[in-house]
Amino acid sequence: MTEANAVGTTPPPSEPPSSERLPALDFVRGVCVLAMLLATLPWLCRPFELFAVHPQPDPNSPWDRHLLALLLVFVDHKVLPLFAILFGMGAALQLRRTTGADVDEVRHRFLRRMVVLFFLGLAHALLFWWGDLLAVYAFVGFHVILFLVWGGVVERLSVYSCFAIFYGALAVGAVLAGNWTTPEGAPDLGVQVAKVGPEGPPVSVFTAAEDPVVQWVKYIQADNQVRIYRHGSWFTVLGHRLFLHVKEWLHALLIMSWYMIGCALLGARLVNAKLLEPGGGPLARRLVLVGLLVGVPCHAAAVALFYLDQPLFSYCLNQLGALPLSLLYLVVLLRLADARWLGAVGGAVRAVGRTALTNYWLQSLLACVIFHGYGFGLYGVSIAAGLLVVLGVWAGELIVSPLWLSAFRMGPAEWLWRSLADRRLLPLRRPHAVGSVP
DSSP: OOOOOOOOOSOOOSSOOGGGOHHHHHHHHHHHHHHHHHHHHHHHHSOOOTTOSSOOOOTTOTTHHHHHHHHHHHTTTTHHHHHHHHHHHHHHHHHHTOOTHHHHHHHHHHHHHHHHHHHHHHHHHHHTOTTOOHHHHHHHHHHHHHHHHHOHHHHHHHHHHHHHHHHHHHHHHHHHHHHHBOTTSOBOOOOOOOOOOSSSSOOOTTSOOSOHHHHHHHHTSHHHHHHHHHHOOHHHHHHHHHHHHHHHHHHIIIIIHHHHHHHHHHHHHHHHTTTTSTTOHHHHHHHHHHIIIIIHHHHHHHHHHHHTTOHHHHHHHHHHHHHHHHHHHHHHHHHHTTOGGGHHHHHHHHHHHHTHHHHHHHHHHHHHHHHSTTTTOOTTOOHHHHHHHHHHHHHHHHHHHHHHHHHBSSOHHHHHHHHHHHTSOOOOBOGGGTTSOO
């Protein structure tokens, strides 16, 4: 499962007390939105086998393999749990301010927003990015809000059960993948099929062939992705995008959704344990210690196995250490959010966090324009070259987001989402901006 693009899913509360440090959460969310593009970059610009744990590095680029290793250590599978934790924190903060009948109102508003988010996620998958997780986050959010409202034993058991299901499924999946796939991540079907080169018209599953299995094996080959995304029409890309998205949905429902529910419930418990209080107290120090003692060694071993060409074992160790390292990141980012020396940069990052859903959609749109054949057709470029795209998009987001919020209350995607969920058109312009544009 890629960490593709699961952002902006915490329904915004009314103006909270400053002690709840929502500006700090906006800062963390902004960093996560920016890091999301970095985490998904290899999947956006490089081909991969169907069940590969990472895309293929460019053999002509001396940097790609090392860049993949760096992403594995610092970014890969860290953004996903962080966003889920932020979701749980946002839900806990809002429930904390409600009592009695108001709890039902908050729950109903959450559930309506999750329904709308589900359809927005499907639209995003169809239009832009097969690795969309917004619809999965809607599924997760539906369960999380119910578990939080029920509270007590149900909530505690849900946290433990979700993590047990995920790590158990991870172990079973690793065994099955080791038996049913090649080391590169291709299905081991025992069928001898000639390799498809990266040049030429895309191979289609609807083209007549002597053996449909042979046609499918050709269709899912990594180099055929280069043909599809560089030379294929929008409908050709859509077909492949739908195929990959169904695979991702199955993976999410069977494995990743439990992990995300567990992380969200953990985020709610961190709020109740006063992690958001100034300094974070002893809990913050314990989380940093867990990250250093568990997360860092797991990732050191993962990158060593990566260089030894053991991608499956590397992936498993990455997953084992991802949550501890994400919690370490969370503590560091919460402290960094208060740093005055960040100045305007910190404000810009918070603005990106406040418009997370808009920036996520914008990242996907720009990726389509840059990498797909109906745009500039750069799919297949090296990861090193793709980093230049990331830096350009980051610069645009950090400049445009605060400018937009100086005139508007929220991002356009956030406005659409909340207006649909609340069944009324919410005000978008700030009061001082009304009438400023003829």
